[in-house]
Each structure stands twice: as C-alpha cells, then as structure tokens.
C-alpha cells in the first residue's frame with residue numbers, strides 16, 4: 122500500500138492535559154514525531170522566559186505541536202469529512218503542516234532571533250526541504266510533498282482553505298496555544314469553548330467560516346486571546362527576563378567579535394557569532410545548551426557577562442518604569458549620560474522595550490499585514506464579517522495597544538560608597 126495511506130496496526134495515543142488524548146493512526150505522522158528534528162522541540166519551551174513569571178510555564182513546543190495536530194485532525198476527520206467543499210486528498214497535507222508548523226523554533230526564539238538576525242520561519246522551511254529526517258519522511262509520500270507542506274506553513278500555498286486551518290485569526294495554532302498556555306500558567310483567562318467552535322466550523326473554497334449560531338463562542342475566543350496577550354505574553358516581568366537574555370547574547374557576541382578569550386569557550390555559538398552558521402549548527406542549539414553556557418559564564422572574567430548570567434540564573438531581574446518615548450526622549454539621553462558617569466554601561470543596563478498587539482482586525486487591503494477576517498455564515502449561506510455582527514468584537518477591533526517600559530538594575534542604583542550623588546539623580550529621574 123502507498124506510504125501516504127498506511128495506518129499503524131494499533132492507534133497510538135498521547136495523554137495530553139489540554140485535549141485529554143492525541144490520536145495517531147497515520148504512519149507518516151508517527152514517523153515524523155520520531156524524527157530527531159521534531160524530538161528536539163521537547164528541549165525548547167513554548168513560552169521562553171515566561172517560566173520566570175509563571176512557574177508552571179515549563180511546557181515545550183513539542184506539546185504544542187502535537188496539540189495543533191490534534192485540533193486539525195479533529196477538524197478534518199470529524200467536522201469536514203463528509204462535506205462537499207472539503208477535498209479528502211488534502212487531509213495528510215493539513216496534518217503534516219499542523220504538526221510541523223513550529224519545527225524551526227530555536228531556543229528562547231524571541232531574543233535569539235533579534236540578536237542574531239535569524240528567522241524561525243526560514244529554519245522551518247530549511248528543516249522541511251533540507252537534508253533532514255523530516256524531509257526523508259515527507260519525501261516518501263511524494264517527492265513534491267515537502268514543498269507542499271512548506272508552502273502551507275509559509276502561507277504561499279494555493280490551497281487557502283488548508284492555509285487558514287493553520288494560520289488565520291482563528292486557527293488551530295492559536296486555539297491550542299491559548300488553552301495550553303492558560304493551563305500551564307494557571308491563569309483563568311485563555312479558556313473558551315473550543316468544542317463549540319469546532320462544531321460550527323465549515324469549509325469554504327478559500328477559508329474556514331463559522332455558522333452564525335456559534336458567534337458567542339468565537340467572541341469568547343477573541344476576548345480570551347486579548348486577555349492572554351496582556352496578562353501573560355506581554356507580562357512586564359517576562360519581558361524583563363527577555364531583556365536580560367538578549368543582553369547576555371549581545372554581550373557574548375560582542376566579546377566574541379573583540380577576540381576576548383572565554384574561560385568557557387562558546388563552541389556552540391562560534392559560527393553564529395560569525396553569522397555563517399548552518400542548519401546543523403542551529404539544530405544543536407537548544408535551551409539546555411543555552412542554559413549550560415549561562416550557568417558557566419557566571420564565572421567569566423568579563424564583569425558584564427558574568428553579572429548578567431548570574432542575574433538570569435538566580436532570577437535577579439531588572440526593574441522597570443513606564444516610559445513614553447515620544448514625550449520623554451530627552452529624559453532617556455539624560456539617563457544615559459548619568460549611567461555612564463556612574464560607571465554603569467547603559468548599553469546593557471538601561472533598556473527600552475515595547476510590546477504591541479492588535480487583537481482582531483477586519484480586512485484592510487494594503488496594510489502591513491493583511492489579515493483575513495473571520496466570517497460568520499447565516500442560515501441562508503451569506504457571509505458576514507464578525508465585527509459587524511458582534512459589538513464586543515467591534516469594540517476592540519482594529520485598535521492597536523502599545524506599552525513601553527524602561528528596564529534597569531535597581532540594585533545598582535542604591536546608595537553605595539561611590540557616586541552617591543549621581544545615583545540619587547538617576548533615582549529621582551526614574552522616580553523610584
């Protein structure tokens with residue numbers, strides 16, 4: 122029998138705290154889960170440094186990837202299967218894209234990507250198309266199949282319906298991470314009635330739509346997303362840990378460029394510091410490797426690197442104040458000058474950070490990121506855009522919220538034996 126249609130003799134089930142069980146019958150899916158590139162996701166946390174704010178948030182990208190696969194499996198096997206607008210031939214493509222959509226994520230990817238100017242989406246593509254075990258499995262389905270999967274994940278595939286299952290304003294990716302992140306952080310936001318949403322989903326030629334009777338479940342999902350962003354994803358303490366992490370990487374890279382002789386040589390970073398690393402180098406870096414370096418670098422001779430690492434390992438994070446860059450740009454340069462006078466390098470110890478989110482948007486052609494709106498389908502099969510029907514969604518739609526903060530080590534600014542005057546001035550400017 123063709124590889125793409127082969128089933129396991131017995132269904133495999135993974136116990137999962139969010140979906141209870143994750144079911145695998147297809148040999149292709151089982152083989153993908155067993156590849157080393159997919160297993161690596163066990164060593165990359167789903168929420169980066171969030172565990173330093175919410176101690177339960179230790180779950181990995183492996184958990185989340187299986188969860189997204191399970192949601193798509195339920196949609197295609199239970200909800201769409203007998204519907205005329207659904208082409209059963211797209212089933213395996215949808216499942217593989219769901220399972221692999223985050224396979225290129227690196228360790229603490231948010232900071233990592235910023236400091237080293239890399240992009241996890243590019244690595245996802247390389248893992249699917251390159252010389253990897255994942256590619257070997259996908260190629261057995263059909264030589265063209267890896268390309269198809271990469272295009273669905275990259276949102277360039279012609280089949281917009283399949284793309285919308287994995288990336289749209291209401292997709293399996295978001296439905297999994299909202300519930301999973303709520304579960305592991307322990308917050309009470311993030312929960313919504315996914316069972317109801319799945320039941321009212323309908324396939325259309327170019328995207329998934331929702332029966333109008335399910336509008337309140339969709340509203341609840343939008344609100345839970347909105348709250349999770351501000352309560353969990355943009356939590357100021359998590360961002361403080363993120364700032365520290367970026368500065369550690371930045372310092373190590375800088376020292377590497379200056380030819381500093383490390384006591385603990387950053388072997389795993391050598392090619393990345395030079396900006397000429399391969400997929401194989403990237404795959405060797407996971408969070409256990411990064412944390413190993415942070416641990417040993419606490420003893421480096423460079424005072425900045427060792428201080429930043431001690432702070433990260435022992436969770437002695439930077440404090441923060443609200444900061445409006447438009448109104449307070451002069452204050453920022455004053456602070457910089459004072460930090461220098463106090464012998465505290467502002468490059469590493471005075472950090473500006475902002476977060477911004479657009480909770481839901483209707484279609485605005487030509488915008489930086491065109492978003493496919495969510496459509497409700499009436500009993501007469503007419504489509505209506507969600508924010509026109511729901512006043513709750515209308516209230517937050519198209520409104521971007523931004524938050525700016527300034528981070529610094531408060532313990533460095535306490536009165537000590539030296540520079541008391543300058544430190545006092547800094548404290549008064551920061552209003553602490």
Ligand code: NI
Nearest residue numbers: 185222223294
């Ligand atoms: Ni994801």
